[in-house]
Amino acid sequence: MVVENRPGANGVLASSVVAKAPADGYTLLFTTGSHVANAAMAGTLQYRPVDDFTAVFLAAQSYGLALISTKFSTVAEMVAAAKAAPGKLTYATSGVGNVTHVAGAMFEKAAGIDLTDVPYNSPTLSTDVMGGQVDMTFISTVTAVPLVKTGKVKALATTGTKRPPSLPDVPTLQELGYKDFDINGYFGMLAPAGLSPEVTTTLYRALNKAGETKDVRDLLAESSLYPSTLDPKAFDAFLRKDLAYQTQLMRDLGIKVQ
Known part of the structure; x- marks a missing residue:
């Protein structure tokens, strides 16, 4: 893979580029939870964070x-x-x-x-x-x-649902009585909408295999992350659930970014 950094607008620029790219499996977006959060805060963007993308691989989640x-x-x-x-x-x-x-x-x-x-x-x-x-x-x-x-x-x-191994003596906010408090970051690979199921599966299997290597697992642990096992269908459902949650959360908190 050739990594092309597209910084700007908290990831909106990179997401916009991939949303408009051909759905041939050669242009992918490695992103974080900000991909969904940006849309939840802005209300409208030039792309839809779930419907304009194909969920391929949820690589890892954080302890918050x-x-x-x-x-x-x-x-x-x-x-x-x-x-x-x-x-x-x-x-x-x-x-x-x-x-x-x-x-x-x-x-x-x-x-x-x-x-x-x-x-x-x-x-x-x-x-x-x-x-x-x-x-x-x-x-x-x-x-x-x-x-x-x-x-x-x-x-x-x-802020996560479980204590990170790097801070084993630090309680989660949920443990302290804030039952609904859950902020867990995540990292995943998306493709433009319309990617064929065959190519999606091929990419998922290759990325999942790479994610199972010792080097990647060690890197995740060092970064206070843990690997995910969601397949493309489950990852798509995960994103839709997160979008609904984030949209309601931003509305409740009164947070909006133009």
């Missing part, structure tokens, strides 16, 4: 994000402080609509607290959290681990 802070040792302590001073505590995000922003907004609603969002568009986000310039942030577990090991920050909870 980690809630980290230098100022608090537990979620209960942080929530109590937030309720005592509404709007005073801050959380860093990577911008409006980013998963870090969505996680923060979800947590505010679930905990019944009011936090102040501090958006970043630079790598100083982690540095400022470690320095105490902001009170907390939601960050990928793979990024959180080395920060926690410095001893300067503490991981209070994770």
Whole structure:
């Protein structure tokens, strides 16, 4: 395969290119959950995130994000402080609509607290959290681990349905009583709509075989990811369910990106 990076608009540009490409199996999109989330936030795009694509292979899923802070040792302590001073505590995000922003907004609603969002568009986000310039942030577990090991920050909870092996002593928010809290990232391969079942199956089998190799499994583990076993039909159903969930979630949280 030839990898062609198409950055821009949180993945919208790359998705647009593949949506318009011939459905011959030679142009594929390796993407994340942002592919669906972008459509849920924007309402309308130049493409439909499920109907204009063929689901080929769900490669891996993540253990979610980690809630980290230098100022608090537990979620209960942080929530109590937030309720005592509404709007005073801050959380860093990577911008409006980013998963870090969505996680923060979800947590505010679930905990019944009011936090102040501090958006970043630079790598100083982690540095400022470690320095105490902001009170907390939601960050990928793979990024959180080395920060926690410095001893300067503490991981209070994770957002997935199970604890990541890299943070075995950190509870999930579901364990702490936030029963509906579930943010799990994923990575998958899509093709333009109309790809033949024969080519779809051929690609799926080849990608699945590669995903079973030790090198790939080791890389996933190092990245705090776990492999998936969904076939194309199941992956398509997975995407449709996620689109419905994300659309309702963004509506409930009042998040919309033009």
